[in-house]
Amino acid sequence: MPDEDGHPAPEEIELGAVLAALADPLRRRVVRDLAAAPQGTARTCSSFALPVSKATTTHHFRVLREAGLIRQVNRGNSRMASLRREDVEGRFPGLLALVAAEAV
Amino acid sequence: MPDEDGHPAPEEIELGAVLAALADPLRRRVVRDLAAAPQGTARTCSSFALPVSKATTTHHFRVLREAGLIRQVNRGNSRMASLRREDVEGRFPGLLALVAAEAV
Numbered sequence: 001m002p003d004e005d006g007h008p009a010p011e012e013i014e015l016g017a018v019l020a021a022l023a024d025p026l027r028r029r030v031v032r033d034l035a036a037a038p039q040g041t042a043r044t045c046s047s048f049a050l051p052v053s054k055a056t057t058t059h060h061f062r063v064l065r066e067a068g069l070i071r072q073v074n075r076g077n078s079r080m081a082s083l084r085r086e087d088v089e090g091r092f093p094g095l096l097a098l099v100a101a102e103a104v
Numbered sequence: 105m106p107d108e109d110g111h112p113a114p115e116e117i118e119l120g121a122v123l124a125a126l127a128d129p130l131r132r133r134v135v136r137d138l139a140a141a142p143q144g145t146a147r148t149c150s151s152f153a154l155p156v157s158k159a160t161t162t163h164h165f166r167v168l169r170e171a172g173l174i175r176q177v178n179r180g181n182s183r184m185a186s187l188r189r190e191d192v193e194g195r196f197p198g199l200l201a202l203v204a205a206e207a208v
Contacts, residue, residue: 015206020127025120094198102119 005073006066010087013068018092021067026050027060028099031069034083035100042073042080109177110170114191117172122196125171130154131164132203135173138187139204146177146184 002008022028030048034041050057061081064070069088070081088096106112125131134152138145154161165185168174173192174185192200 015202016127016129016132019123019132023120023124023127028120028123092202095202098119098196098199 002066006062007071008066008068010068010084010090013084013087013091015092017067018069018088018095021063021069022095022099024060024063025104026052027064028102029104030060030064030081031083031096031099032102032104034070034081035085035096037083039085040082042075042082044078044080106170110166111175112170112172114172114188114194117188117191117195119196121171122173122192122199125167125173126199126203128164128167129208130156131168132206133208134164134168134185135187135200135203136206136208138174138185139189139200141187143189144186146179146186148182148184 002012008014022031029050033048034043037043045057045061046054048057050060052060061070061072064081065072068084071084072079072081074080083096085096106116112118126135133154137152138147149161149165150158152161154164156164165174165176168185169176172188175188176183176185178184187200189200
């Protein structure tokens with residue numbers, strides 16, 4: 001079962017939830033930016049400067065987290081998001097590459 | 105631009121539309137069934153026996169068609185759906201395999 005922060009275990013990551021999360025262009029942007037960054041990169045939600053309200057940004061990150069695409073951890077006063085690259089690649093090989101390659 | 109039936113040209117097939125189409129479990133079922141069938145298989149919408157109304161079935165097939173995942177052609181009094189396997193594979197290599205492999 002998902003942990004207390006709503007992160008599914010690797011084997012719980014479901015294709016439907018991942019595809020639904022990635023159907024949104026802003027959420028794809030977050031995943032694409034993280035996929036292009038060095039392994040282990042962690043960023044605050046606000047650093048992505050999504051063109052939406054703070055509440056909507058929080059919602060998008062929750063969808064990504066609950067789908068299993070990102071991990072969010074508290075570090076001091078900040079909540080840092082990182083890509084669950086190996087977990088997602090292990091479940092759905094090649095999917096992150098398709099998102100990373102999208103021309104925008 | 106899409107043809108008169110709403111089929112995008114191969115180069116117009118967009119990742120966002122494809123992912124949104126595949127986010128729905130019934131639409132994934134259609135794609136999965138077609139992907140498992142021999143190349144060139146064409147089926148009527150009703151043959152999939154989706155557990156929804158005829159109008160909703162029509163909607164799901166329209167979403168799949170407009171995303172570029174399937175091609176629908178009229179054959180006599182029937183409207184036949186086939187998977188755009190090469191077009192989708194050419195744009196997003198490996199994506200159909202992920203859908204085909206989903207455990208349901």
